[in-house]
Amino acid sequence: MFQSFASSIADSGLNRWIAETYWLWPVLEIIHFIGLSIMLGALLIIDVRLLGMLRSYDTASIKRLVPLIWFGFCINLASGTMFFVGDPMRYSINIGFQLKMLLILIAGLNVVVYQLQVRPQLTGWNTVSMPTIARLVAITSLATWGGVLLLGRLIPYVGTG
Numbered sequence: 234m235f236q237s238f239a240s241s242i243a244d245s246g247l248n249r250w251i252a253e254t255y256w257l258w259p260v261l262e263i264i265h266f267i268g269l270s271i272m273l274g275a276l277l278i279i280d281v282r283l284l285g286m287l288r289s290y291d292t293a294s295i296k297r298l299v300p301l302i303w304f305g306f307c308i309n310l311a312s313g314t315m316f317f318v319g320d321p322m323r324y325s326i327n328i329g330f331q332l333k334m335l336l337i338l339i340a341g342l343n344v345v346v347y348q349l350q351v352r353p354q355l356t357g358w359n360t361v362s363m364p365t366i367a368r369l370v371a372i373t374s375l376a377t378w379g380g381v382l383l384l385g386r387l388i389p390y391v392g393t394g
Contacts (some may be wrong), residue, residue: 273306
């Protein structure tokens with residue numbers, strides 16, 4: 234089923250435009266890197282604070298970094314979609330890409346836990362140690378996004394089947 238979806242994308246005009254525009258792929262790479270830098274930079278500060286470090290950043294101020302994370306994520310979602318559309322047959326069978334998507338799904342579930350369990354209680358944690366759930370969310374975030382970063386770089390080099 235996924236292969237037929239990828240095949241239909243391969244026959245699209247957008248696929249041809251991406252494949253035939255010689256300068257587009259490098260521009261997408263740059264945009265993807267910028268989005269990743271924005272997202273991971275803000276996320277790193279939040280995660281390190283949730284681990285109990287960077288105590289000079291109060292929990293109210295780290296909440297203000299969340300829009301930056303979403304901004305970077307949206308940039309990466311758009312540029313990553315363009316990568317997939319530009320070469321859907323390769324990406325659809327690439328184990329690195331598949332594992333990257335799995336880690337992004339896990340990271341998304343981790344965001345749900347953060348939103349429901351951690352974020353509502355952040356303001357009271359400036360003077361006390363962070364609870365276990367906050368630390369687990371931070372560790373999961375660092376591990377999954379670190380894995381996403383690693384797998385993204387490995388996509389061109391790992392097997393496609």
